[in-house]
Amino acid sequence: xxxxxxxxxxxxxxxxxxxxxxxxxxxxxxxxxxxxxxxxxxxxxxxxxxxxxxxxxxxxxxxxxxxxxxxxxxxxxxxxxxxxxxxxxxxxxxxxxxxxxxxxxxxxxxxxxxxxxxxxxxxxxxxxxxxxxxxxxxxxxxxxxxxxxxxxxxxxxxxxxxxxxxxxxxxxxxxxxxxxxxxxxxxxxxxxxxx
Numbered sequence: 701x702x703x704x705x706x707x708x709x710x711x712x713x714x715x716x717x718x719x720x721x722x723x724x725x726x727x728x729x730x731x732x733x734x735x736x737x738x739x740x741x742x743x744x745x746x747x748x749x750x751x752x753x754x755x756x757x758x759x760x761x762x763x764x765x766x767x768x769x770x771x772x773x774x775x776x777x778x779x780x781x782x783x784x785x786x787x788x789x790x791x792x793x794x795x796x797x798x799x800x801x802x803x804x805x806x807x808x809x810x811x812x813x814x815x816x817x818x819x820x821x822x823x824x825x826x827x828x829x830x831x832x833x834x835x836x837x838x839x840x841x842x843x844x845x846x847x848x849x850x851x852x853x854x855x856x857x858x859x860x861x862x863x864x865x866x867x868x869x870x871x872x873x874x875x876x877x878x879x880x881x882x883x884x885x886x887x888x889x890x891x892x893x894x895x
Contacts, residue, residue: 704767704844704845704846704847705767705784705844705845706728708770708784708839708842708844709725709823711838711839712770712782712823712824712835712836712839713725715834715835715836715838716824716832716835719834719835721826721830721832721835722826722827722828723782723824723825723826724824724825724826724827724862724863725823725824726822726823726824726825726863727863730863730864730866731821731822731823732821732853732855732866733765733786733792733819733820733821734819735792735795735796735799735819735852736796736799736800736803736809736813738803738808738809741808745808746854746856746869748806748808749803749808749854750854750869750870750872752799752802752803752806752808753799753852753854753870753872754870754872755802756795756798756799756802756872757851757852757872757873757874757875757876758875758876759798759876760791760794760795760798760874760876761874761875761876761877762848762849762850762874763788763791763792763848763849763874764788764846764847764848764849765786765787765788765789765792765819765846765847765849766786766787766788766843766845766846767784767785767786767787767821767843767844767845767846767847768784768785768786768787768841768842768843768844769784769785769787769839769840769841769842770782770783770784770785770836770839770840770842771783771785771820771836772832772836774829776831776832776833776836777831777833778829778830778831779826779829779830779831779832780825780826780829781822781824781825781826782822782823782824782825782826782832782836783820783821783822783823784820784821784823784844785819785820786819786820786821788846789817789819791849792819792849793817795852796817797812800812800813825862849874850873850874851871851872851873851874852871852872852874853868853870853871853872854868854869854870854871854872855867855868855869856869
């Protein structure tokens with residue numbers, strides 16, 4: 701996934717160095733887009749979450765996400781987190797809505813989150829918040845490529861040092877049909893891999 705925007709990240713690092721902005725760069729193998737954060741869960745619930753995820757995955761076909769724009773949380777003038785934006789997110793939004801409904805229905809999520817879903821890919825963190833406007837402005841509203849999404853992974857994250865370590869607990873292939881007749885999903889076996 702990171703190969704898509706590595707040239708941009710190299711330029712961002714050069715810009716940060718020129719401006720003496722100290723950034724902890726997220727290792728590329730930690731890049732991901734969080735769909736739903738669940739927090740700490742007992743092991744028996746993790747199995748149920750994986751089953752709910754697999755159930756939703758069978759109703760969705762693979763889709764593309766466009767990586768575009770650069771931004772910061774909380775904002776460009778008081779940045780702590782640097783991110784790449786995710787566009788073409790209709791399928792991702794629909795997936796999140798379906799997954800959250802399934803998790804709420806199975807009492808694995810207390811309620812559907814009310815704030816708008818803002819998918820992004822975190823690539824850097826700043827220990828001391830500061831303005832990054834000049835650093836990121838050359839990259840605003842630029843496209844950095846596409847990612848073809850074929851599976852959704854359930855991760856466990858554990859903070860070890862500066863960054864979380866992500867351990868895949870389950871991988872679910874998107875196996876639905878791209879054009880579902882009358883909204884009724886094609887029935888397939890649930891393919892869930894535990895690792």
